[in-house]
Amino acid sequence: MATRHLYLVRHGAADPFGELTEIGQRQSALLGERLAALPVDAVWHSPLPRAARSAQVVGEHLPGVAVREAAELVDHVPHVPDDIPPAWxxxxxxxxxxxAASGARLAQALIDRFARPAETETHEVLVTHAYPVAWLVRHALDAPPARWLGLNCANTALTAIEYRDGVAPTVLMYNDMGHLPPALRWTGFGSGARP
Incomplete structure (x- = not known):
């Protein structure tokens, strides 16, 4: 088996109705420019409009790369702990x-489809939501299921994970916003001091 390179992305900033805003469009375009330097084979996206539109904008910077929907990338709560931390x-x-059972099934389908080596060397971009990104990172780190809580990511922040046969996954980077100017970073988080 060959290496699967996954580039996980939370969709761009969206309005309360789930539509991409002008800021989200700009974030997605800047992400597309960054990803254009990679040998991307496919862009997969959640069925929800904010992720689908973000993926379309990213795809405009990746000529010839297929942009497709993957139901497993839909926004969902992947795990409800038996003992819920008081803060949550x-x-x-x-x-x-x-x-809870529906979310667990979706989470397992996400892992089964994407969190494994590929038959051939692949570079895939997954445009999804904060919770599926957190779940995939938690899985790659072999952390307990409840650790997806608190693994937040900004809009269009980039996370990279590599899957090779016979070895544990490698998390290369998490929540990287290097392609975004300061004014476009940290959207999707609550208010607070940010580095």
């Missing part, structure tokens, strides 16, 4: 067993 109690309020 409000977040999980209202999740029932059926919703």
């Amino acid at each position: 109690a409000g977040f999980f309020d209202g999740y029932d067993n059926a919703e």
Whole structure:
């Protein structure tokens, strides 16, 4: 088996209705410019409009690269802990067993499809949401399931993971915003001091 290079991206900044904003469009274009230097084979995106539009903008900078939907990339809560940390109690309020089971199935489908080596050397961009990025990073680090909580990422921040046969995944970078000017960084996070 060959190396699978995954470039995980949270969609660009979106409005309350889930549509990409002008800032999100600019963030996505800058990400596309950065990714143009790589031998990208495919861009996969969540079915939700903010991710689909971000992927289209990124794809404009990658001539000849297919941009396709992957249902496994949809925004979802991948794991509901049995013992919910007090700081997260409000977040999980209202999740029932059926919703938790559905999220767990989606999380497993995401891992099964993308978190493994490939038959041939591949470079794939996954335009998704904060929670699936956190889940894939947690999985690559072999951390306990509840550790996806608090692994936040900014809009269009870049995370890179490599999967090779016979060795643990390698997290090359996480939440890298080097392609964004300071005014476009840290969107998607709550307010607070940022480096």
